[in-house]
Amino acid sequence: MANADIIHDFQKRLGYEFRSPALLQEALTHGSYLQDDPTVVAHNQRLEFLGDSVLQFILTDSLFRSYTTEREGVLSRRRAILSKGGFLTEMARDLRLDECLLLSKSEHDAGGRSRASILEDAFEALVGALYLDSDLATVQRLVLSWYGPLEKRLTHTEDAENPKGRLQELIQPVHGNTALRYEVTDTTGPKHAREYAVAVFLHDRQLGVGNGPSKKVAEEAAARVALTVLENERASAK
Incomplete structure (x- = not known):
């Protein structure tokens, strides 16, 4: 087992003290x-197999209860x-779990304590x-306390990873599937180093402009600007 003080502090961070220390050691x-x-x-390895299924259920249940009008596809993507x-x-x-891991010396020396997998x-x-x-x-209580509000976690992550999808989800319920459009407004640079400017429109209203080395990147940048605009408008209306 790792140093007793390290394990004690780790369990305090978890908000839980194991009744069976052997289970914690195995994990x-x-x-x-x-x-x-x-x-x-x-x-x-066996606990990982079990924990994956438990985590999937916890997230599924929480998302299902939190987003009562969302479709299966949206819920699956968020999970x-x-x-x-x-x-x-x-x-x-x-959780500083890395401090508590039991690794072989060779794995530790190879940087295993910080290895993502x-x-x-x-x-x-x-x-x-x-x-x-x-x-x-x-x-369930513990895991959700570590995550914090799922909506807040998802807002930052979804906007960063799929801003166009997030923008579409905000617009579609009110304005329909075809209300948004992206237009290239400018192209600069030589062929091997193009720079695109793209504007995103809600009907005839321009919501944002983005730039990037490809149309896709520029569209995502424009969508991020539009999300910020809509978020500020929603905050001002409250």
Whole structure:
């Protein structure tokens, strides 16, 4: 097991003290560690398998209850954002899970403590261990407390990753599927280094202009500007 003080502080950050320390150790044990300590017989792969399913259910349930009018496709995409590898790696780092991992010396020396795939797997294993050590209601409360408000998490992530999709979702319920259009307003630079300017319109109203080395990038930049404009207008109207 990792240093007792480190584990104590880690459980304080989790907001939960394990009844079975062995479960926590298993969740924090990478497969490589068994090479250095043959007395350890379990690593976190099985718990990762369980935790992945538990996490999917928790996010599905929370999104279903929070977004009561959204369709299945939107809910599935949002769940994928919240459960993807990069997001879970960020969550693991927020909890400083990396400090507690049990790795072989060779894996540690190779930078395994900061490796995204290892952190993602350990986070899912931790969820699985919590489920076995407590119950679904407890692990649900804990996981959602780590995430914080899902709407806030999603707003930042969705806008960054798919601004055009996010803009379409805001506009469609009120104005329909074809209300938005993107127009190239300027093209500069030589053929091998084009720079595009694209404007996005809501009917005849220009919402934003973006620039980029391709039409796609420029459209995404314009959509981000439009989202900011609409968000400011909504805030002013309150």
